[in-house]
Amino acid sequence: MSKFTSIAMIGCGSMGGGMALLFAEDGVHVQLSDPSEKAMDAVIEKAEKSGYNGKTKKHTDYDSLCNALSTPRLIVFSLPHGGVGDKVLEGLMPKLSKGDIILDCGNEHFENTERRQNKCRGTGVHYIGCGVSGGYQAARAGPSMCPGGDEAGLKEVLPLLHKVAAKDKEGKPCVGIIGRGGAGHYVKMVHNGIEHGMMSAICEAWGIMRKMGLGYEEIGDILKEWNSKGELQGTFLVSIGANLSHKRESGDGSSSDKQEHPLVISEVLDKVVQDITGEEGTGIWSNTEAIEMHVPAFTLNVAHALRLASAYRGDRERANKAFDGGFPPNDLDIKDKNAFLEDLRKATYAGCLASYIQGMNIIARADQKHEWAIDYSQVWQIWRGGCIIQADYISDNILAPVLKSNPSSNDLNLNFSSVVAKDIKNAFPALRRVVAKAVETDQVAPALSASLEYFKISTGTDLPTSFYEAELDYFGSHMFDKKGDNDPEVKKPMEGKHHFEWKPATSQKETYGKPSV
Ligand SMILES: NC(=O)C1=CN([C@@H]2O[C@H](COP(=O)(O)OP(=O)(O)OC[C@H]3O[C@@H](n4cnc5c(N)ncnc54)[C@H](OP(=O)(O)O)[C@@H]3O)[C@@H](O)[C@H]2O)C=CC1
Ligand SMILES: O=C(CO)[C@H](O)[C@H](O)COP(=O)(O)O
Numbered sequence: 001m002s003k004f005t006s007i008a009m010i011g012c013g014s015m016g017g018g019m020a021l022l023f024a025e026d027g028v029h030v031q032l033s034d035p036s037e038k039a040m041d042a043v044i045e046k047a048e049k050s051g052y053n054g055k056t057k058k059h060t061d062y063d064s065l066c067n068a069l070s071t072p073r074l075i076v077f078s079l080p081h082g083g084v085g086d087k088v089l090e091g092l093m094p095k096l097s098k099g100d101i102i103l104d105c106g107n108e109h110f111e112n113t114e115r116r117q118n119k120c121r122g123t124g125v126h127y128i129g130c131g132v133s134g135g136y137q138a139a140r141a142g143p144s145m146c147p148g149g150d151e152a153g154l155k156e157v158l159p160l161l162h163k164v165a166a167k168d169k170e171g172k173p174c175v176g177i178i179g180r181g182g183a184g185h186y187v188k189m190v191h192n193g194i195e196h197g198m199m200s201a202i203c204e205a206w207g208i209m210r211k212m213g214l215g216y217e218e219i220g221d222i223l224k225e226w227n228s229k230g231e232l233q234g235t236f237l238v239s240i241g242a243n244l245s246h247k248r249e250s251g252d253g254s255s256s257d258k259q260e261h262p263l264v265i266s267e268v269l270d271k272v273v274q275d276i277t278g279e280e281g282t283g284i285w286s287n288t289e290a291i292e293m294h295v296p297a298f299t300l301n302v303a304h305a306l307r308l309a310s311a312y313r314g315d316r317e318r319a320n321k322a323f324d325g326g327f328p329p330n331d332l333d334i335k336d337k338n339a340f341l342e343d344l345r346k347a348t349y350a351g352c353l354a355s356y357i358q359g360m361n362i363i364a365r366a367d368q369k370h371e372w373a374i375d376y377s378q379v380w381q382i383w384r385g386g387c388i389i390q391a392d393y394i395s396d397n398i399l400a401p402v403l404k405s406n407p408s409s410n411d412l413n414l415n416f417s418s419v420v421a422k423d424i425k426n427a428f429p430a431l432r433r434v435v436a437k438a439v440e441t442d443q444v445a446p447a448l449s450a451s452l453e454y455f456k457i458s459t460g461t462d463l464p465t466s467f468y469e470a471e472l473d474y475f476g477s478h479m480f481d482k483k484g485d486n487d488p489e490v491k492k493p494m495e496g497k498h499h500f501e502w503k504p505a506t507s508q509k510e511t512y513g514k515p516s517v
Contacts, residue, residue: 002026002028002159002160002163003070003072003156004028004070004074004157004160005027005028005029005070006028006029006030006031006068006069006070007023007028007029007030007031007069007070007073007074007075007076008030008031008032008033008065008066008068008069008073008074008075008076009023009030009031009032009033009043009076009078010033010034010075010076010077010078010079010088011033011034011077011078011079011080011106012032012033012034012036012039012040012042012043012078013034013039013078014136014139015078015105015106015132015136015139016034016076016078016079016105016139017039017042017043017046017136017139018136018137018138018139018140019076019078019105019132019139019140019143019164020032020043020047020056021043021046021047021050021052021056021140022139022140022141022142022164023076023164024047024050024052024055024056025050025052026160026163026164027055028055028160029054029055029056029057029068030047030055030056030057031056031057031059031065031068031069032044032056032057032058032059033058033059033060033062033065034058037058037060040058041058043056044056044057044058062091062092062095063095066092066095066096071097071099071100072097072099072100072101072156073096073097073100073101074100074101074103074157074160075092075096075100075101075102075103076102076103076105077102077103077104077105077106078105078106078139079104079106080106080279081106081107081108081109081112081280081281082108082109082112082281085104085106085108085112085116086112086116089102089116089119089120089127093119093120093123093125096123096125097124097125098123098124098125099124099125099126099156100124100125100126101125101126101128101153101156101157102116102120102125102126102127102128103128103130103147103157104116104127104128104129104130104185105130105131105132105145107131107185107188107189107192107280107281107282108129108185109185109189109281109285110129110181110182110183110185110186110189111182113127113129113148113149113181113182113184113185114181114182117129117149117150117181117182126149126150126152126153126154126156127149127153128147128148128149128150128153128154128157128184129147129148129149129181129182129183129184129185130145130146130147130148130161130184130185130188131145131146131184131185131187131188131189131191132144132145132146132188133145133146133188133191133386133387133388133389134166134386134387134388135388138166138386138387141166141386142164142165142166142167142386143165143166143386143387144165144166144174144175144382144383144384144385144386144387144390145161145165145166145174145175145382146175146178146184146185146187146188146191146379146382147161147175147177147178147184148177148178148179148180148181148182148183148184148185148186148187148372149180149181149184150180151177151180154177155177158175158176158177161173161175162175165386166385166386166387167385167386168381168384168385169384169385169392172381172384174381174382174383174384174385174386174387175381175382176375176377176378176381176382177375177378178372178374178375178378178379178382179367179372179373179374179375180371180372180373181370181372182370182372183367183370183372183373183374186289186363186366186370186372187363187374187379187382188282189282189285189286189289190286190289190359190360190362190363191359191383191387191388191389192280192282192283192286192388193282193283193286193287193289193290193297193300193355193358193359193362194300194355194356194358194359194389195237195388195389196283196286196300196303196304196307196355197299197300197303197351197352197354197355197358197359197447198235198237198351198352198355198389198391199237199303200299200302200303200306200307200351200446200447201299201303201347201348201350201351201352201354201355201447201448201451202237202238202241202348202351202352204351204438204443204444204445204446204447204448205344205345205347205348205448206219206241207329207443207444207445208332208344208434208437208438208443208445209222209341209344211329211330211331211332211441211443212331212332212334212337212340213331213332216245216246216263216265216266217245217246217263219245220241220242220243220244220245220246221242221245222341223238223239223241223242223245224239224242226238226242226345226348227239227242230345230349230393231345231346231349231353231393231394231423231427232345232348232349232352232391232393233392233393234390234391234392234393234395235352235390235391235392235393235394236387236388236389236390236391237388237389238348244264244265245263245265246263247263247264247265248261248262248263248264249261249262249264269313270310270313271310271311271313272306272307272310272311273311274307275304275307275308275311276308276311283304283307284304286300286359286362287300287301287304289362289366290358290362293362293365293366293369294365294493295358295361295362295365296358296361296454296457296458297358297359297361297362298354298358298450298451298453298454298457299351299354299355299358299447299450299451299454300355300358300359301450302446302447302449302450303355303446303447303450305446306444306446306447327442328442329441329442329443329444330441330442332437332441332443334437340433340434340437342430343430343431343433343434344430344434345430346426346427346430346431347427347430347431347434347435347448347451348448349423349427350424350427350428350430350431350448350451350452350455351431351447351448351451352391352394353394353398353414353420353423353424353427354450354451354454354455355447355451356389356391356394356398356399356414357413357414357415357420358454360412360413360414361412361413361414363379363409363412364409364410364412364413365409367409368409368410374409375406376402376403376406376407376409376412377403377404377405377406378406379403380395380399380400380403380404383395383399397419397423398414398417398419398420398423399414401417401419402414402417415458415459424455428452428455431448431451431452431455432452434448435448435449435452469496470502473496473498473499473500473502474502474503477499478495478496479495479496479497479498479499480496480498480499480500481496481497481498482496482498485497
């Protein structure tokens with residue numbers, strides 16, 4: 001039996017509510033706090049219905065909440081990111097004692113996490129940033145959990161997390177100590193960046209299949225097939241895509257019912273708004289981090305841009321009118337449908353793998369900067385099951401050989417892996433054919449196109465940036481390295497050693513002639 005027999009859940013929305021039931025299912029008493037009594041009542045009702053009688057209780061003040069907890073206290077946050085957590089922490093701190101633990105299971109920005117960790121440090125309260133993944137279904141059944149912070153607090157709470165977290169195919173829990181400071185929230189943030197890249201690649205493939213004339217349910221069957229074998233085997237986002245493709249509002253699925261109830265997917269508008277409404281920040285933060293860490297993340301960047309562009313439906317409609325109909329994708333007349341679908345499957349895989357590679361590179365660079373001592377074998381384990389980016393083939397064949405041995409962050413770049421090289425060389429011609437077809441027929445394929453460019457550029461040794469560098473030196477005296485220079489620094493991102501006087505600076509009179517005024 002865990003020492004945490006009575007814990008707090010602060011925030012009883014879709015994730016917190018589900019996790020409260022998850023802990024209650026494990027026999028733990030869960031003390032609830034949420035501004036909405038209705039939200040707490042809903043959790044209590046579900047707990048009672050599930051037979052967890054008396055295991056959940058609502059509180060409207062922190063005194064009664066904290067007094068109801070076993071010690072050391074374990075307080076789980078499932079709150080919107082930003083100021084809410086600060087306010088809650090401020091309210092709780094006077095009631096907490098040395099050894100108590102806050103487990104922040106929201107998608108918090110890692111800098112907020114570290115700021116709060118610093119605030120708590122002098123008091124002996126442990127603040128753990130624990131990204132959770134898998135959506136509200138996983139919150140209820142057991143999410144993938146990514147905790148980071150000080151080791152003492154992590155070791156205290158880990159046995160309980162082992163019990164409630166998602167389990168992989170071998171039954172091992174998808175949770176482990178990720179690293180120090182804000183590492184847990186950082187890795188979860190990048191998980192979401194990868195998620196966005198993968199979702200973009202998959203939705204672009206879906207759009208292309210629609211233009212091939214395939215019906216929603218036919219596409220669902222194809223996605224099911226993709227998920228069952230090969231490089232996309234066991235990919236959660238592909239599997240839920242297969243599942244959602246067949247869903248109708250209600251009814252029994254009979255043919256008369258099919259006429260009455262359209263497929264839900266056929267009614268969904270093309271608008272992703274979370275980044276703009278501020279509900280979620282992870283997509284913005286992971287792309288900002290990619291840029292700030294100087295990591296080329298082609299797929300992630302354009303996936304985010306697609307979301308942003310999609311959100312402004314009204315602007316798109318207005319521009320569409322101004323452009324007299326814009327550039328709508330043409331119907332695709334594909335002679336050998338099966339061969340093209342196979343290309344599309346491989347292209348989708350390349351987009352998913354590109355997302356993983358870019359995400360891992362962001363994590364590695366941040367780990368070096370912040371000295372979090374990330375345990376990459378745990379990153380691998382945490383992403384094995386229960387999370388949105390779960391991808392069994394990638395996990396078993398691409399990540400395991402690199403991550404399981406917990407390499408140094410310097411050796412993490414998956415583009416150095418012979419397995420990745422083999423797979424991408426196999427998928428690249430298919431990706432090229434799909435992108436070429438998409439370009440030719442105006443399909444929307446930013447993440448697929450960016451992934452093609454990514455692999456071409458990140459493995460290329462003859463880029464057109466020679467000309468770029470020359471122009472920079474021409475107008476800005478920014479220096480350049482020369483082909484054939486043997487200095488090892490040439491291989492590093494360091495300023496070049498040469499400047500050429502392409503055009504000497506001249507006086508205003510020499511440049512413009514005699515002024516007219
Ligand atoms: N939804 C998902 O799939 C996932 C979400 N997350 C993260 O988990 C966290 C929660 O997400 P989610 O459950 O979807 O969001 P919800 O909005 O459903 O839940 C958040 C809850 O916190 C409550 N809340 C607000 N202020 C306080 C406060 N001062 N004290 C106690 N409770 C408060 C909200 O109440 P009210 O509505 O009345 O303001 C709401 O019930 C977020 O950080 C999210 O990014 C992580 C993984 C997956
Ligand atoms: O964290 C999550 C999954 O891992 C949540 O589902 C989150 O709501 C996804 O939203 P976004 O795509 O905006 O990050």
